[in-house]
Amino acid sequence: MIFGRRLKNSINLFSVVSVIAGMLIIVPMLNILVELFSPASDTWRHIQTHLLRGYIVNTLLLIGFVAVFSASIGLFTAYVVTRFDFKGRRLLSWLLILPLAVPSYIAAYTYADMLSYTGTFSRALRAIGLRHGINIMTLPGAVFIFVMTLYPYVYMMVKSALEKQSASFTENARLLGASKFRSFFTIVLPLLRPALVAGTLLVVLETLNDYGVVAYFNVRVFSFAIFDAWERLGDISAAIRLSAVLMVIVFAIIFLERFLRGKRRYTLHVKNRPILRKPLVGLNRYLLPGSLWLIMLFAFFIPLFQLFYYARLTYRHVLDISFIYLVINSLTLAITATFLTILIALMIANFNRGRQSAFKRGLLKVTNLGYAIPGAVIAIAVIVFFIDIDHALYPLYRLFNPDTGRLVLTTSFAMLTFAFVLRFMAIGYNSIEAAYDKVGEKFTEAAYSLNHSKVSTLIRVDLPLIKSGLISAAIIVFIDIIKELPLTLILRPTNYDTLASRVFRYAREEMLQESAVPSLFLIAISTLLIYILTHQKKKGVRIHVRKS
Amino acid sequence: MKKMILGLSVFTMMLVLAACQLGTGDGGKSITVYSERHYDTDQLLFDMFEDETGIEVRVIDGNADQLINRLDSEGPDTQADVLIIADAGRLHRAKAMDLLQAVHSDVLNENIPANYRDADAMWFGLTKRARVLVYHPDRVDPSDLSTYEALTGPAWEGRVVTRTSTNIYNQSLMASFIEIMGEEAAKDFAAGLVDSFARTPSGNDRDQAKYVVEGGADVAIMNTYYIGRMLNSSDPFEQEVAETVGVFFPNQETTGTHVNVSAAGVTKHASNVEGAIKFIEFLSSETAQGLFSSANYEYPVNERVEMDALLKEWGAFVAQDINLSVLGEHSYRAAIIMDEVGWE
Amino acid sequence: MYVKVENLDFKYTSDEEVLYDITFTMNEGEVVAILGSSGSGKSTLLRLLSGLEIPNQGSIVIDEKTLCSAEHFVECERRSVGMVFQDYALFPHMTVAKNIAFGLKGITKEAKSNRVDEMLKLVNMEEKKHVYPHELSGGQQQRIALARALAPSPSILLLDEPFSNLDADLKLKIRQELRLIMKTTQMTAIFVTHDYDDAAEIADRIVYLENGHIVHEEVPKKH
Structure with a gap:
């Protein structure tokens, strides 16, 4: 009886949705993972002898350099913006997020073009009798592109951690005789570790998932290898094996970080005394803001100007009435998928509050899995899964329409939406969890004690409290979805074009100039959202409640 | 907030329903x-x-x-x-x-x-689509060009560019060689070509032509229609590149140009x-x-x-005299060979 | 006079907490309590003494070293002033031993380790040497914060509301301990509080602060 009551207590909207979501994510993946247990093919052996070593070396080099540089740039920019006062600081503090609006593949096409023989940069140099020897289509070039387009993840995370870091720690360090230099490296920096790691991990995962840049630059890393095994060698099981190796690498990195962290914590309840920004003096008055503007120039303005130039050449024959549909398609797709992602992430986050159990932790790992698996592999898994569902639901479809085809969901945009939810759940969930962490459980418990149901508490107490966290989660997921490529290309319904797919289509046909207009639309939408994200009115009263 | 959620839910439902509607068939x-x-x-x-x-x-x-x-x-x-x-x-x-x-x-x-x-x-x-040789007229006399195979000699070391081995056109080019001259000879050709490369392959077909005009290489192996499309590019500087280079159809005296x-x-x-x-x-x-x-x-x-x-x-040209089905039959071996000789 | 504070004026740019013409002196080994309600400026006074804030005018001399005057300002890291914050601010990513050793510089590893052990013994926390702060209770955290501040042998110890975060019964115990530690170490110390009992229990002298002015001084009757 006691067991029955406990079971009844644990069954509610949140647990049911969470478990179903977990199942929906794990089942398609299982279809794929069984491939791992099939005997190794000749292709796999060929890959092992000739290619695998290169893939591993290149992948480690790529993510290693991308991680180091984006962490440094993210840290540097966030530190300057939060600790010093200078002209243009407010503007820069949100401009520095904007490079996120530029999809890596667009930055890659644009830079490669500018540096090519006919490119703006090369022509400008030739005009004054110079030549440059820069070949951006290399591994260092790819590092540059990824760092420039992805560092904002680190910047955002570190900036918010720096804003929350209490002055008590650094003041204490200095009273104990530590120089500014020592207190930065022994106190400020180590306390930023969780934010720095979380941001850098996002950058690394995005890098590992990219296909556009590495394919164009011919940088042979895992995402490249997975497509190559699938397409050129025609061996899907070898492709899946490769992605399994990749997943092992990813989990090893995450595990290593956790291991090194040990029992250390990076927060302790202290009075949140914000650190006052110091005005810049001397040469630094120009040097520090100048370097921030330089980063903005390379990461955002240069690609943007180039795209404007091409848009001017091509808008006449590219921009027609069908463009409205591209925008509408992109928006509806991104809005629907974002909404569902956030809604489900919210349910799972609610389910995960309170007492922890092995089951909950396991479920969490599963729902976060999607982000670590390459988009192309998710695509295969989702197709197979949806065909199964359609077969199961076929009798039901016939009730509504006797002439219906079998594949109703598979041919609809539900499949693509599902894939997005699966893929971006981790981002949504982690941001919401962070927002919940900030609030603590006091308010929720108070509401329960006042006899509010779980759902009523969620809507009337929790949601208003985590609203701003929720909005930023939604915007980050939205931007990720609207620029996403492999899933969009493989899973979209017939005659369904989005801005991203149109950009890719032109780029694949080597018509970079024509891709400028849809690229600009894509960047404009994301830019607008980032503006909204950074200019939310902070309303409501802040009450300090001690977290237990 | 409640209203917002409700509104969005209704909106989502409508979208999903509309999407399902799309999927229904409509006869012939x-x-x-x-x-x-x-x-x-x-x-x-x-x-x-x-x-x-x-x-x-x-x-x-x-x-x-x-x-x-x-x-x-x-x-x-x-x-x-x-x-x-x-x-x-x-x-x-x-x-x-x-x-x-x-x-x-x-x-x-x-x-x-x-x-x-x-x-x-x-x-x-x-x-x-014909896969041809594109050359810079200042540095290459077309009379020095003859066949794909001829590009493998020491005279061409460091002078040739083409796309990556993952590119489907190169894979099919190799497959046609396997059909025409057998696997051994095809592999020798691939290895020799890699020795002639001016750089590690990267970029698309247009990039190869640009690289030739830039002076990084003298000959590019690429498809004809890219030259045509560059001549009509919306970027005037690409037109210039296409006007500069010459197009040569190789293997006219022997096995024909790859198509x-x-x-x-x-x-x-x-x-x-x-x-x-x-x-x-x-x-x-x-x-x-x-x-x-x-x-x-x-x-x-x-x-x-x-x-x-x-x-x-x-002008008219002689194409390889093979049934194109063989390109598919040999494409896997072609890929393997390219990996083995280190064609990136 | 060991501590000499003269005509100290201070005004935050934004805050209303201000200090006017603060003047007082202290003997070596003396423990002074600054008693005042919140907003009286008592925490600000500690921040001025420690060098975390720069006074608008006035001078501070401790142990014959001028820390602050019209033409002279010693940065906080060179003052050798120990301070225990109201929220303790133990570095969360360092063990107890590392926290205590943080302020020890220019001595051998062995000497450092000895000093850490000595301090742990002083606050009676030897067994917690290798744990992280989040594993400690509030009272334990405070003791470690005290040990950390005392470890470099500062010329003066400042305590900001040392009992405000403690439960009532724990407070009594810690208060006695603190008094004992003060006496054994012969530390010159200033602590601020809003509670007369705390002040009377520990301090040799009580200074009353109201709206930024020193209004009254007294020697508490010892129990």
């Missing part, structure tokens, strides 16, 4: 095409076909392997009626996976020469076979073929069609 009034070709001209042709026959054309575009894989996963339930792919080798793969059906059409047999059709009538070539096709087949489980055949017949017609040639600078397969002025200027 439409065909669905899985296409790797997605040029603006192709869309124009699809619209013309719709106007002419009243059959609506629905398209999913994607790359060859993704489309083939999707077709395979969907099995008998697929909505696809036609598969269009820009490489004979990949069509052969689709055929080998039992995804296509044989079509008997006098129109197609008449419009398309036998070596550009599948022997079992599973697929039909629509346009030809590939983009081709179409009717899927095995097509629900509108009749419409699908009509569609392919339309694409082989003189109107469509003329447009392929004039707008995209591809060689028409239909020999009655007037070629574009540029193609005429390049």
